[in-house]
Amino acid sequence: MDTQAIEIWLLDDDDIVRSTTAQWLRLSDFEVREFQDARTLLSQFHADLPCIIVSDIRMTPMDGLTLMAECLLQDPNLSFILITGHGDVDTAVSALRDGAFDFLEKPFDPNRLIQTARKAIQTRKAQLQLATQRQYLGDLHGLEETIIGQDEQMVRVRQQIQTFANIDTHVIVYGKTGCGKELVAKALHDASPRKDKPFIAINCAAIPSDLFESELFGHEAGAFTSAHKQRVGKLELASEGTLFLDEIESMPFSMQIKLLRVLQENQLERIGSNQTIHINLRVVAAAKQDLQNMADFRQDLFFRLNVSQIHLPELRHRGSDIPLLFEHFCRHAIEERGGEFKPLSPIDLETLTLYGWPGNVRELRNVALRYALEANTSVAKILAGYQAQEQINTQSPLPLSVKVQEYERSLIDACLRQQKGNIQHVLEELQLPRRTLNQKMQKYGLNRGDYLD
Structure with missing residues (x-):
C-alpha cells in the first residue's frame, strides 16, 4: 500500500517518546509530521486533509481527548488514534464511542502501531476518495452528466x-x-x-x-x-x-x-x-x-x-469509478423514491472493489438500487443473494475475505437486534472484548442507536 500519500501527524509532549515513535514509523515508509503541543497542531488542521492523527492523551494545556473532539468537529471522518497510559484505558474505550479510530496502551509494540496506522490510512484514503467523488458528482455538467466517470x-x-x-x-x-x-x-x-x-x-x-x-x-x-x-x-x-x-x-x-x-x-x-x-x-x-x-x-x-x-x-477495469457510480445510482434512486443515503462502510467499499461485476454497470445499478431502498443491508449481502439465486455469472464469485466479513457482520447485526442494542448483553453472547466489538461495529457501519427500542 502506498503510505506516502497520507501523512501521520504525531503529537506527544515527551520529546524522546515522540522522536522514537516517529523513527519507527519512518522506517516503515510513513510520512510523519511531529507536533509538541495540541494547539500548534490544531492551528494547522482543517477538514479533508490527507492525514491521520496519532496523539497522546495526557498533555497540557490541551489534552488529547479535547484535541480529538475539536478535530472531529471540523472533520468527523478523521482517523484519530490515541496513545494512553494504563490508567486511561477506560477513558480511551469511551473515546472509541466518540469517534476515535483506535487506541494503543503504553508501552505498545511498534508493530501494533504500524498495523493500526496502516488500517487508519486505508480508511482515511477511502473517506477522502468518497469526498472527492461527491464533489465530482455535484459538479457534473454537459456530457459528464450522461457518461459518468473519472x-x-x-x-x-x-x-x-x-x-x-x-x-x-x-x-x-x-x-x-x-x-x-x-x-x-x-x-x-x-x-x-x-x-x-x-x-x-x-x-x-x-x-x-x-x-x-x-x-x-x-x-x-x-x-x-x-x-x-x-x-x-x-x-x-x-x-x-x-x-x-x-x-x-x-x-x-x-x-x-x-x-x-x-x-x-x-x-x-x-x-x-x-x-x-x-x-x-x-x-x-x-x-x-x-x-x-x-x-x-x-x-x-x-x-x-x-x-x-x-x-x-468493462466495469472491473474502471476500479476508481465503481464507488463513484454506486453513489450516483444510490442518490438517484433516493431522489426518485425517497429515503436517506446510507454511507458505505469499509467492508462495503472493499466488496465493491474486489467483486468482478460480470453484469458491468447495469449490475452495479441494480445493486445500488437495492442498497438505497433496503434497510439494514450491505453490498456483500445483496451480491450473495444474487449469486444464491443464480441471477449473475457465478464465474465471478465474492472473494473469501468478503464472505467471511459479511458473515461476521451478519452475526453482530443479528445479536444487536436480538439484544435491542444492549452492548453488555452483546459482549456476553458473542464473548468479545468491548474494544473489539467497538472496532467491528465501526468497520461494518453498525450503530447502536439503530437497535434501541
Missing part, C-alpha cells in the same frame, strides 16, 4: 463522443453486456446536429428472423397474410436522425446485404411497394465482439459501418 478510459470515451458527434459518420460501439453502449449511442445523437431528429433503437437479438425485414423496412397493407395495415419501418422512422442497432452481430445474414444496400444508396422500398423512399440517417451499431473477425458477419457491411469506433471498458 477513469482515463472514460475520459477518452467522452472525447471520442465529442469528436465523432459532429463528423456525422457511422460508428461502431464495442462493449460487453451492461457497459452502456446505448447510453453512448444516445450521447452521440444528442451531441450531433441530428439531436432534434428521431433516435430509433433496435435490439437485433430480440427480433425474430422472419420479422426482421418488416421491422426495418416496413410494409404496405396486404403485403403478406398478417399485414392488415401499412407499417413504417425503423429505417424510415430514423431518417434525418440516428438508428441504433444493438447487438448487430445477431442480425440475420440475409438482412445484412439489404441493410448495406440502403446505406450505400440512401433509399429503400417497403415490403409490397415499388415506391422508392429516400432516407438520410446515421447508424450507430453496437457489438460485443470484433465484427471483422466474425465469419457470419458480412465484411462489406463491416467496412461500411466501421468509419469510427468506440471501445467501452
Whole structure:
C-alpha cells in the first residue's frame, strides 16, 4: 500500500517518546509530521486533509481527548488514534464511542502501531476518495452528466463522443453486456446536429428472423397474410436522425446485404411497394465482439459501418469509478423514491472493489438500487443473494475475505437486534472484548442507536 500519500501527524509532549515513535514509523515508509503541543497542531488542521492523527492523551494545556473532539468537529471522518497510559484505558474505550479510530496502551509494540496506522490510512484514503467523488458528482455538467466517470478510459470515451458527434459518420460501439453502449449511442445523437431528429433503437437479438425485414423496412397493407395495415419501418422512422442497432452481430445474414444496400444508396422500398423512399440517417451499431473477425458477419457491411469506433471498458477495469457510480445510482434512486443515503462502510467499499461485476454497470445499478431502498443491508449481502439465486455469472464469485466479513457482520447485526442494542448483553453472547466489538461495529457501519427500542 502506498503510505506516502497520507501523512501521520504525531503529537506527544515527551520529546524522546515522540522522536522514537516517529523513527519507527519512518522506517516503515510513513510520512510523519511531529507536533509538541495540541494547539500548534490544531492551528494547522482543517477538514479533508490527507492525514491521520496519532496523539497522546495526557498533555497540557490541551489534552488529547479535547484535541480529538475539536478535530472531529471540523472533520468527523478523521482517523484519530490515541496513545494512553494504563490508567486511561477506560477513558480511551469511551473515546472509541466518540469517534476515535483506535487506541494503543503504553508501552505498545511498534508493530501494533504500524498495523493500526496502516488500517487508519486505508480508511482515511477511502473517506477522502468518497469526498472527492461527491464533489465530482455535484459538479457534473454537459456530457459528464450522461457518461459518468473519472477513469482515463472514460475520459477518452467522452472525447471520442465529442469528436465523432459532429463528423456525422457511422460508428461502431464495442462493449460487453451492461457497459452502456446505448447510453453512448444516445450521447452521440444528442451531441450531433441530428439531436432534434428521431433516435430509433433496435435490439437485433430480440427480433425474430422472419420479422426482421418488416421491422426495418416496413410494409404496405396486404403485403403478406398478417399485414392488415401499412407499417413504417425503423429505417424510415430514423431518417434525418440516428438508428441504433444493438447487438448487430445477431442480425440475420440475409438482412445484412439489404441493410448495406440502403446505406450505400440512401433509399429503400417497403415490403409490397415499388415506391422508392429516400432516407438520410446515421447508424450507430453496437457489438460485443470484433465484427471483422466474425465469419457470419458480412465484411462489406463491416467496412461500411466501421468509419469510427468506440471501445467501452468493462466495469472491473474502471476500479476508481465503481464507488463513484454506486453513489450516483444510490442518490438517484433516493431522489426518485425517497429515503436517506446510507454511507458505505469499509467492508462495503472493499466488496465493491474486489467483486468482478460480470453484469458491468447495469449490475452495479441494480445493486445500488437495492442498497438505497433496503434497510439494514450491505453490498456483500445483496451480491450473495444474487449469486444464491443464480441471477449473475457465478464465474465471478465474492472473494473469501468478503464472505467471511459479511458473515461476521451478519452475526453482530443479528445479536444487536436480538439484544435491542444492549452492548453488555452483546459482549456476553458473542464473548468479545468491548474494544473489539467497538472496532467491528465501526468497520461494518453498525450503530447502536439503530437497535434501541
